[in-house]
Amino acid sequence: MTQRNNGAAGLAAVVINPVKSPGDGFRDEFQSLCREEGWGEPLWLETTEDDPGAGQAREALEAGADVVIAAGGDGTVRCVAEVLAGTGVAMGLLPLGTGNLLARNLGIDVADPLGAARGILAGRDITIDVVRAHLDHSDQGQLFLVMAGLGYDAAIMANTVDGLKDRIGWLAYVEAGMRQLPGRPVRARISIDGGREVRRRIRSVMVGNCGQLMGGVEMFPDARIDDGVLDLVALSPRGRLGWLGVLAGVFGPAAARNRSVDYLAGKSAAITLAEAQEFQLDGDHLGSARHLRVAVEPGALTIRTAARQAGAGAPG
Ligand SMILES: [Mg+2]
Incomplete structure (x- = not known):
């Protein structure tokens, strides 16, 4: 207090x-x-x-x-x-x-x-989870609070012109994203909590500690920042609709979700890519990597705040 x-x-x-x-x-x-x-x-x-x-x-x-x-x-x-x-x-x-x-x-x-x-x-104290990310099997983990991205999303950050970012915020990321659209997917293996690997040809893998990304977009509608669980989404545009399928999967009604978008959740995840992809933590571009390991540290950080909503996805 x-x-x-x-x-x-x-x-x-x-x-x-x-x-x-x-x-x-x-x-x-x-x-x-x-x-x-x-x-x-x-x-x-x-x-x-x-x-x-x-x-x-x-x-x-x-x-x-x-x-x-x-x-x-x-x-x-x-x-x-x-x-x-x-x-x-x-x-x-x-x-x-x-x-x-x-x-x-x-x-x-x-x-x-x-x-x-x-x-x-x-304010009063609440505790939130943090997530530790290890790149390319490094012992030295780096912490993030909101999200980690491999691939498309990180490339957006890397290509966003800073001046533009300051002027128009979220739209700058979208604009940079459009420039990144051509390209090819990368083979990825994703394992949650050491379990069986999911194989996809991905353009992006994002790991969230809470739900809301830039511009108020709810990338992980069910995510909470204090539930000891991390959420992961793999975007694998494919077929005739390609990115349209991904957009429908992420932003459309739940019924529109399809195999272009995989939502996974657990306490840890390991992602192995066939080739290195750009990598970002909470919007900071940190280079490229072929392997990412992430693990949640439940309640590790105390936050003092007067905000009513203590934790993404919390009711009321
Ligand atoms: Mg969580």
Whole structure:
């Protein structure tokens, strides 16, 4: 709880991407807010190109912060979450990016940074799952909170022009996607929880920790961020309808779902591709890979929020 029984001020640490700061006055406004709410003088830690959030989050932990606020885009959120996961120290979300994927999934207002800050200071703690992704059998896992993509979706991210992305958001991804449409599917083997392999010729495999992707699209309508389960979709355009079949499968009524779209779910998944495909985590393009292993870590991350909807797919 943010209001401590002994009346001592809580300590908030803000890990902020200065490039995305809402303006020069924002730091002062946040400090005033902390005073109003009875919190101590906040730590203000700016990210750099060399250290996009992890080092600052560790510094915040060492300073004894009660809540570490990720102020930036999805990349900042991922770096801070990587450090906080498993510690029990709460993360706050101050969305300043383009996608703000996790914030949207948690029902946090992405258009009002100061309102979001107020919500954190007055918020309560919930726990959410995180997913750890291992590329090409690496021991070093990387955490994600919303989604991982291999193939088509990741290629969209890689080809999106940054300026365009800032101006028109989600539409930029669609536009980039259209440019990617020609090409050929790749043979893939997908195994859930070490079970029997599903074989498909895929254009894309996406793994979701929660349901909502860019632009409010519900890619995984049944996904919850706190159920200890990850959801996976394999897109395999084929036959006369090709991508039309995929679009009908994803966006059409449930009855229109077809073999172009496979929905799978479990605690872990392994995907092996015949050739390397582009790879992204929460919108950050991270190169290409032939093998991806993902495993959910249930309830590993504490989030402090005033948002009513705590978890994608949660009723009410
Ligand atoms: Mg889930």
